[in-house]
Amino acid sequence: MSxxxxxxxxSKAGDSAVTREFACDVRxxxxxxxxxxxxxxxxxxLGSSLFEAITHLPExxxxxxxxxxxxxxxxxxxxxxxxxxxxxxxxxxxxQKTRHILRALRGxxxxxxxxxxxxxxxxxxxxxLARCERDLSEVAEVHPIEQSYLDGMACAAAERQPGEAFLVxxxxxxxxxxxxxxxxxxxxxxxxxxxxxxxxxxxADLVKEPDRMLDAxxxxxxxxxxxxxxxxxxxxxxxGADFRLRQFEHEARWNEQQRRIExxxxxxxxxxxxxxxxxxxxSFQAGExxxxxxxxxxxxxxxxxxAELTGFQAATRWIDEEWPFANSLWIVS
Ligand code: AVJ
Numbered sequence: 401m402s403x404x405x406x407x408x409x410x411s412k413a414g415d416s417a418v419t420r421e422f423a424c425d426v427r428x429x430x431x432x433x434x435x436x437x438x439x440x441x442x443x444x445x446l447g448s449s450l451f452e453a454i455t456h457l458p459e460x461x462x463x464x465x466x467x468x469x470x471x472x473x474x475x476x477x478x479x480x481x482x483x484x485x486x487x488x489x490x491x492x493x494x495x496q497k498t499r500h501i502l503r504a505l506r507g508x509x510x511x512x513x514x515x516x517x518x519x520x521x522x523x524x525x526x527x528x529l530a531r532c533e534r535d536l537s538e539v540a541e542v543h544p545i546e547q548s549y550l551d552g553m554a555c556a557a558a559e560r561q562p563g564e565a566f567l568v569x570x571x572x573x574x575x576x577x578x579x580x581x582x583x584x585x586x587x588x589x590x591x592x593x594x595x596x597x598x599x600x601x602x603x604a605d606l607v608k609e610p611d612r613m614l615d616a617x618x619x620x621x622x623x624x625x626x627x628x629x630x631x632x633x634x635x636x637x638x639x640g641a642d643f644r645l646r647q648f649e650h651e652a653r654w655n656e657q658q659r660r661i662e663x664x665x666x667x668x669x670x671x672x673x674x675x676x677x678x679x680x681x682x683s684f685q686a687g688e689x690x691x692x693x694x695x696x697x698x699x700x701x702x703x704x705x706x707a708e709l710t711g712f713q714a715a716t717r718w719i720d721e722e723w724p725f726a727n728s729l730w731i732v733s
Pocket of ligand 1: 572573695
């Protein structure tokens with residue numbers, strides 16, 4: 401019998417626990433003096449499609465830089481890894497970028513049907529995982545895990561076979577969404593599921609000219625604005641709220657001190673919104689914002705220091721010249 405597609409999936413469709421957690425986070429986030437909503441909620445089905453559209457924008461070079469690096473250096477990366485390796489992909493999405501790595505790993509040495517390459521994509525989007533499984537099953541044995549990163553990592557770690565190393569992919573600058581302190585904490589937590597000889601491939605967007613970064617997060621076609629505003633639409637759909645999206649505007653800010661781009665949704669007017677499923681009525685002053693995402697930008701030396709501080713050894717890195725972005729291979733020390 402074949403493995404069920406979503407062996408560790410949370411129950412979905414009308415799941416009130418999932419909705420309750422969302423409602424609870426919305427309630428807490430909007431009670432803060434700087435109102436905020438967690439960026440993970442940007443990715444419902446529509447939000448994921450809008451993000452996919454962002455990756456095609458000329459102003460948003462990040463995803464193309466990441467993919468160029470993985471495509472060009474897949475063989476080099478594979479050559480640095482033990483031959484018996486399983487791949488775990490944190491926030492895989494549809495796994496398009498990881499395909500290059502899987503291909504390279506499958507090729508060296510050629511695997512037989514008896515020792516297929518196992519691939520564990522971890523994502524909170526069931527749709528993305530379904531597409532990932534469909535698209536990548538020709539290059540690897542795909543085991544989708546519909547979980548958060550660390551829960552998913554624990555599931556994958558339980559499947560480790562004797563003598564097998566893990567390559568954990570944490571690409572796309574997802575690490576940039578964490579507060580710097582939380583990123584270190586996250587990496588330490590991740591390290592606990594790993595053993596010496598395992599590898600972590602970390603993608604990080606590098607600090608560049610502020611105008612270039614601002615254009616990437618506030619594109620003239622308004623796709624990023626739509627992506628951001630959709631979060632309010634999602635609260636309307638899932639929590640019965642009455643946000644009028646036209647009364648808010650997308651804003652991207654470069655925070656020089658924290659070296660991050662922040663996305664906000666700014667209220668154009670004084671207004672009150674009710675969110676029945678969260679038992680909440682919330683007021684906004686004209687100009688007041690909800691902070692919805694941070695994308696931290698890094699320096700190379702900082703990335704090396706992060707490896708050191710969290711139990712890894714920075715082995716090799718590849719940098720895209722066109723859009724400064726780094727993929728670093730860290731080995732568990
Ligand atoms: C997918 C988290 C890397 O922070 O650049 C793109 C998300 N937000 N445009 C990023 C995003 C606005 C993206 N990450």
